[in-house]
Amino acid sequence: MNWKEFYDIAKDSVIFSDGSMGVFLQRYGLKGGECPDYWNIIHPEIIEDVHKKYLEAGSNLITTNTFGANRIKLREFGLDEKIKEINSKGAKIARKVAKGRAIVAGDIGPTGKLLHPLGDLTFEEAYDIYREQIEILANSGVDCLLFETHIDILEIKAAIIAAKDVCDLPIIATVTFEKDGRMLTGTPPEAAFVTLEALGVDILGTNCGTGPQDMLNAIEKAIDLVSIPVIAQANAGLPELKDGITLYTTGPEEYSNIALKMIERGVSVIGGCCGTTPEHILLSRQKYLSKYKNGIRKLKKEENELIVSTRLGIARIGFDSPFAIIGERLNPTARKKLASDIKEGKFELFKDEALRQQEARADILDVNMGIPEIDEVSLMVEGINILSNLVKTPLSIDTSNPEVISKALKIYPGKLIINSISLEENKLKLLPLLKKYGAAFIALPVDRGIPKTAEERLKNMKRLLQIARSYGIEKKNILADPLVLTVSSEQQSPQQTLKTIRAFRNELKVFTTLGLSNVSFGLPAREHLNRSFLAMAIECGLTSAILNPFDTELVGIIKGSDVLLGKDKNGEKFISIYSEKKSSVILPEKEKSETTGEKLFDCVLKGNKEVIEILIKESLEKGYKPFEILDKFLIPAITEVGKLYEERVYFLPQLMRSAETMKTAFNILEPLLREEGGSSLGKIVFATVKGDVHDIGKNIVILMLRNHGFEVYDLGKDVPNEVIFSKAIEVNANIVALSSLMTTTMPMMKEFMELQKRKGTNFKVMVGGAAVTKSFAESINAYYSPDAVDAVKLAKKLVSQ
Numbered sequence: 143m144n145w146k147e148f149y150d151i152a153k154d155s156v157i158f159s160d161g162s163m164g165v166f167l168q169r170y171g172l173k174g175g176e177c178p179d180y181w182n183i184i185h186p187e188i189i190e191d192v193h194k195k196y197l198e199a200g201s202n203l204i205t206t207n208t209f210g211a212n213r214i215k216l217r218e219f220g221l222d223e224k225i226k227e228i229n230s231k232g233a234k235i236a237r238k239v240a241k242g243r244a245i246v247a248g249d250i251g252p253t254g255k256l257l258h259p260l261g262d263l264t265f266e267e268a269y270d271i272y273r274e275q276i277e278i279l280a281n282s283g284v285d286c287l288l289f290e291t292h293i294d295i296l297e298i299k300a301a302i303i304a305a306k307d308v309c310d311l312p313i314i315a316t317v318t319f320e321k322d323g324r325m326l327t328g329t330p331p332e333a334a335f336v337t338l339e340a341l342g343v344d345i346l347g348t349n350c351g352t353g354p355q356d357m358l359n360a361i362e363k364a365i366d367l368v369s370i371p372v373i374a375q376a377n378a379g380l381p382e383l384k385d386g387i388t389l390y391t392t393g394p395e396e397y398s399n400i401a402l403k404m405i406e407r408g409v410s411v412i413g414g415c416c417g418t419t420p421e422h423i424l425l426s427r428q429k430y431l432s433k434y435k436n437g438i439r440k441l442k443k444e445e446n447e448l449i450v451s452t453r454l455g456i457a458r459i460g461f462d463s464p465f466a467i468i469g470e471r472l473n474p475t476a477r478k479k480l481a482s483d484i485k486e487g488k489f490e491l492f493k494d495e496a497l498r499q500q501e502a503r504a505d506i507l508d509v510n511m512g513i514p515e516i517d518e519v520s521l522m523v524e525g526i527n528i529l530s531n532l533v534k535t536p537l538s539i540d541t542s543n544p545e546v547i548s549k550a551l552k553i554y555p556g557k558l559i560i561n562s563i564s565l566e567e568n569k570l571k572l573l574p575l576l577k578k579y580g581a582a583f584i585a586l587p588v589d590r591g592i593p594k595t596a597e598e599r600l601k602n603m604k605r606l607l608q609i610a611r612s613y614g615i616e617k618k619n620i621l622a623d624p625l626v627l628t629v630s631s632e633q634q635s636p637q638q639t640l641k642t643i644r645a646f647r648n649e650l651k652v653f654t655t656l657g658l659s660n661v662s663f664g665l666p667a668r669e670h671l672n673r674s675f676l677a678m679a680i681e682c683g684l685t686s687a688i689l690n691p692f693d694t695e696l697v698g699i700i701k702g703s704d705v706l707l708g709k710d711k712n713g714e715k716f717i718s719i720y721s722e723k724k725s726s727v728i729l730p731e732k733e734k735s736e737t738t739g740e741k742l743f744d745c746v747l748k749g750n751k752e753v754i755e756i757l758i759k760e761s762l763e764k765g766y767k768p769f770e771i772l773d774k775f776l777i778p779a780i781t782e783v784g785k786l787y788e789e790r791v792y793f794l795p796q797l798m799r800s801a802e803t804m805k806t807a808f809n810i811l812e813p814l815l816r817e818e819g820g821s822s823l824g825k826i827v828f829a830t831v832k833g834d835v836h837d838i839g840k841n842i843v844i845l846m847l848r849n850h851g852f853e854v855y856d857l858g859k860d861v862p863n864e865v866i867f868s869k870a871i872e873v874n875a876n877i878v879a880l881s882s883l884m885t886t887t888m889p890m891m892k893e894f895m896e897l898q899k900r901k902g903t904n905f906k907v908m909v910g911g912a913a914v915t916k917s918f919a920e921s922i923n924a925y926y927s928p929d930a931v932d933a934v935k936l937a938k939k940l941v942s943q
Contacts, residue, residue, distance in 0.1 A: 143202055145285045145312050148245045151202075152345060152371040152410040155437040158427050159203035159247075159375065160196035161414030164886075167192075168388060174887035175833030175860065177219040179211040182231040189232070193239040199420035200427040202244045203413070205288055206232040209251040212275045218254075218835035218860070226278050233282035247288035247314060248279030250301060254836055257296045259527040260327060260798055261838075265553050268300035276301075276308045286312040290349045290375070291415075293318055293326035293838075295337055295453055296555040302341045303552075306578065314411075315341075316349040316373060319360045326838075328531075328793030331364035333451040333556060339368045340451075340557035340580025340619075347373035350415045352380060353392055354400035362407060367456075369445055371410035374401075378417030381885045381913050383892075383921075388885040390417030394425040401426040405438065416885075445618045448653050450506065450582055451556035454793060455534030457505040459621065459653050459686050464704045464715065466686035467697065468538055468655065469504030471495045472525075474513050481513050484521060488753050489528055497748070500533045502691035503719070507533065508561060510540040522546050523553060530555050531795030532749070538584070538688075547572055551579035558582070562623065565589040565606055573613045582619040584655060585610070592625060596641035599625060603650060621686065622652045626660040629671065636661055636675060640682045647683030658689040673699055680707075738764060739775045746779035746807070749799030754807045768814040771807075772851070780804045780849050784931040797930070798842065804849040822853035824876035824941035827869045830859035831890035836883040839911060839930075843879070846930040847937060863894045870905055876941050879933070880924075882911040892922045906940045908933065 151157045167178050170188050182189055189207050196204060211229050216222040229248075236246040253271055255263040276287060287305050292298040298315060305313055315338045317325055324330050329337075331348070338346040346368065351357050354376040365372055379392030401412050412430075414422050430438075447460035459466045472495055474481035483491040499507060507529065511521040518541065529537060538559040539550045547560055560576060562584035563569045576583055587593065587602035603622055610620060624642035627635035639656070646652050661675045662668035673696055676687060680703045691697060701719060704710035738761050745754050761771050783800040786792040792800075828844055830837050837859045844854050855869055870878050880891050891909050898905055907924040910933065919926030925940065927933040 143243060143245055145245055148202055148285075149312065149344065149371070154439060155410070156405050156430060156434075157202050157411055158200055158423055159373065159411055159413030160193075160201040160205055161375075161418035161420065161423050162378075162416050163189075163192055163205070163207055163209070165388070165390075165417055165419065166195075168886055172886065173833070174831075174884065174890065177210070177216070177221055179208055179216070179228050179232065180219065180221055180224070182207050182228050182235060183224070186231065186235055189235050190239055193236055195420045196423060197239060197244055199424040201413070201420075201423055203247055203411070204236045204240050204244045205247045205249045206236045206279070206284065207249070208232040208275070208279065209249045209290070212250070212253060213271050214253045214255065215251070215835075225274065229275060229278040230282040233279055233284050237283055245285040246283075247286050248276070248282075248284035248311075250275055250279070250287060250289050252292050252294070252297055254838065256327070256838060257294055257300070259531065260294070260795060263297075265296065265300050268297055269304045272301040272304040273308055276305050280309040280311055284311065286314060286344070288314045288316070290316045291318050292316070294555075295325065295327070295329045295334055296553070299337070299341060299555065302338075302343060303578070306342070312345075313343040314345040314347075314373060315343040316347045316375065318350040319348055319356070321352050321356060322790060323356070323360050323363070324793060326794060328454050328795050329555075330455065331360045332367055332456045333453065335364040335368045335372075336449045336451040336456055337556045337580070339370055342577075342580060343370070345371045345373050345411060347375070347409070347411070349373075349375035349413075350377055353377055354379075354397055354404075358400055358404055358407065361404060361409060365408045367449055372408065373411035373413065374404050374409045375413040375415045376400075376418075377415045378419075378422060380915055381417060382915065383885060383888050383918055388417075388888075392417070394419070394421040397422045398426040398429050402429050402433065405430055405434075445616070448582055448618055448621065449557070450536040450559055452534070452536040452558075453530045453555040453795060455536070457536045459505075459655075461647070461653070461683070461685060462709060463685070464709045465680060465684075465700045466505045466655075467503060467691050467700060468506040468508050468686055468688040469499035469502075469535070469691045470508055470657075470659070470688045471499050471690065471692070472507055473510040473540065475510065484511065484525075485513055485516055487524075489524065490750055490753050492525065493528060493532060493748055493750065496529055496533050496535075499691050500535050503697060504535055504691040506538050506559065506686075507535050508538040508540050508688050511546070512541070518543055519546050519549050522550055526550060526554055531799055544568070544572060548575060551575060551581055554579075559584060559621065562586045563606075563610075565602060565609075570609060573610060573615060577613050577615050582621065584621045584623050585652075586623050587625065592627070594635075594638065596624075596638050596645055599638075599642045600645045600649065603646065603652070607650065607652065617650075617652055620652060621655040622646045622650070623656055624654060624684075626656045626658070628663040628665075629661055630664040640678055643679055643682040643684050653685045654683065655686040655688065656684065658687045669693060669695070672696060676700070677703070738766065742771065742775040742807075743779040743782075746776055746800055746803050747782060749796060749803050751799065751803040751806055754803050755810060758807050758810050762814075768811045772811055772815070776804060776807055777850065780846075784846075784934065787931050794842075798845070801842075801845045801849055805845060808849060823851040823938065825853045825855070825873050826877045826879055826937065827855045827857065827866060827873065827875045828879040828881070829857035829861035829866050830881045830883075831866075831887050831894070832860055832862045833890060834882050834884055834887040834911075835859050836911075837881070839883070840881040843881075843910070843927075843930045843933045846934050850934050850938070852937060863890060863897050866894060867897055867901065867903075871903070875905060877908055877937055878905045879908040879910075879937075882909070882914055885913045888913055888918065891924065895922045895924060906943075908936060908940070 357376040378390035560583040564586040662671035
């Protein structure tokens with residue numbers, strides 16, 4: 143079997159990949175602290191045997207044993223110098239087994255680091271790390287690349303871009319969703335799938351996670367949004383450790399039943415992840431073939447929408463979709479306060495305007511950094527980093543600077559809109575870049591000047607669509623601008639715009655948008671003209687507009703039009719909006735907090751790290767005591783952030799931004815608190831256990847604990863129990879916190895409990911991590927915490943006992 147044969151089946155029917163490698167290696171003796179990828183060198187016969195078992199079970203895709211064989215992961219084991227040998231040997235073993243019966247996928251996992259602004263790893267650094275591993279695998283003869291178990295949409299974007307720059311191998315891209323149905327960094331299935339398809343992968347989907355039923359739930363939310371094959375590789379449920387052996391809760395029978403449901407829902411490639419065995423794959427395949435003796439034909443998705451995404455959500459534009467509002471309030475042109483806020487690097491008003499527009503039901507936010515005498519590139523980067531982790535609304539980047547466009551396309555965690563591309567030569571040069579990064583764009587039918595008539599605009603738009611098509615950009619990724627000129631200078635111009643909208647809709651079948659307020663420029667009572675013109679434009683087929691979402695009458699016209707045109711089923715959204723007034727828990731109606739305390743609270747709540755230092759100093763100058771600032775304003779604020787996180791109003795990006803803001807404030811107050819004789823809530827010794835080199839979750843928990851006043855001793859990762867115990871004795875710890883991502887290292891937690899029992903101590907021990915469960919914690923007499931917010935609550939409870 144070659145890639146074309148595999149893909150042709152996936153496009154039209156169902157095909158099967160392999161399952162877990164790790165569960166086998168554990169059975170063969172892989173211990174915690176060992177590098178699984180290194181077994182390609184020291185135990186090639188075992189890796190070969192695992193591949194053979196999946197091939198015999200009917201897998202048509204064999205995955206190389208190279209999941210953690212990137213430079214960063216291998217360095218943790220002191221094996222980074224062997225990166226080429228490990229990856230090439232992994233590919234060689236898989237190819238030897240496949241022998242044309244299956245394709246070989248070069249397996250590429252995450253780096254284990256969070257990308258900026260959530261972490262320290264830059265996009266460029268991630269790109270280089272992936273490029274290195276991809277080059278080795280590509281040169282070793284793999285048939286395709288498989289990116290899997292990614293928790294950050296920006297990191298997998300860096301990997302995909304690196305792959306496209308290195309080779310032309312097909313790409314399968316999968317991400318992992320948590321129990322709440324989102325990636326660790328907050329991305330829902332809808333945004334993940336839309337982003338991956340926009341980046342031009344061949345097959346997309348999800349792997350790992352908490353089990354097949356949760357995976358099915360996630361897939362159902364997003365599968366109808368994409369038109370390429372979807373792959374599902376679930377865990378065999380959650381692991382349990384019994385007598386030192388890792389057991390998974392979902393057997394082949396249950397797994398195969400849910401796999402059949404996935405197939406019926408439209409999944410094209412079925413495989414497995416942690417805990418699955420050849421038996422899981424074999425039974426899934428047998429049940430499929432038994433029920434669908436002649437195979438199952440996949441329904442093709444009708445591409446009648448433009449869908450854009452960001453880290454936290456999506457927006458949809460289409461003829462049958464509700465009218466899309468593109469908020470115009472992040473443009474500093476003629477707005478001195480906003481321009482000053484951005485230029486000074488505060489971004490306080492900038493964030494307020496973004497949140498308020500989201501609350502006012504803007505679907506997309508148009509972002510402009512056109513301020514004279516500033517570094518537009520760096521400000522746009524900062525703006526994107528803030529907004530993509532603050533609001534659920536995707537962005538439209540409004541700029542004529544090619545350098546800004548290039549940088550924005552690279553660092554944006556999703557599929558954005560570029561505003562705009564015209565027929566001018568310097569703009570058309572950007573089309574290959576838009577295709578590479580999977581962006582949509584606003585198309586201006588402008589060549590050497592603005593055409594006066596609808597006929598000229600239609601002619602120009604046809605040319606622009608044809609040129610875009612030559613670069614592989616589909617019409618569904620284009621928003622045509624019919625061009626709005628002010629009625630005050632030429633009264634006939636709005637009529638030409640309306641005529642153009644009808645022509646774009648009826649003749650070109652292209653989605654449309656426009657800058658609404660242009661029509662009324664230079665006239666009094668502009669709101670009346672804007673509202674009247676918008677109603678007429680919607681009737682002509684307009685699908686979106688850049689406008690002021692704070693104009694409630696304007697928004698009312700839009701929502702009413704959706705009902706009248708049948709775009710709001712049964713008027714459900716209209717009723718939910720206008721049946722009662724709803725206030726936001728995130729953003730108050732007022733423009734600014736009035737008191738010092740409110741300002742501090744609001745700053746932490748919104749993650750305004752840029753201004754917290756100024757506010758703390760102002761508070762101290764006004765006579766507030768350090769403890770008063772901490773106890774009355776900062777702690778209540780970060781507690782409210784935790785509440786919003788638990789309610790799934792906030793997600794990890796907002797939680798981390800608020801935590802970093804709190805950390806900045808605490809760093810200023812800490813020496814002053816010591817002078818006043820203050821004490822911490824308690825001492826916690828924290829470590830990732832021996833054999834485990836993962837620390838993303840641990841670091842997030844530590845950040846939250848410190849923000850709440852705990853004194854945390856971070857011992858790092860891969861820490862022996864004796865070292866943890868000695869530190870706990872040394873500092874007289876109130877709590878010992880242990881983290882483990884892998885089932886192979888969970889026994890270290892039990893051994894710590896046995897160690898302290900032998901030593902005659904009774905430290906309260908908190909445990910957590912991806913593989914750890916409450917039942918496991920109870921079995922070793924430890925306390926379990928599933929996430930950072932819960933860890934704070936648990937720690938407070940334990941120190942009070």
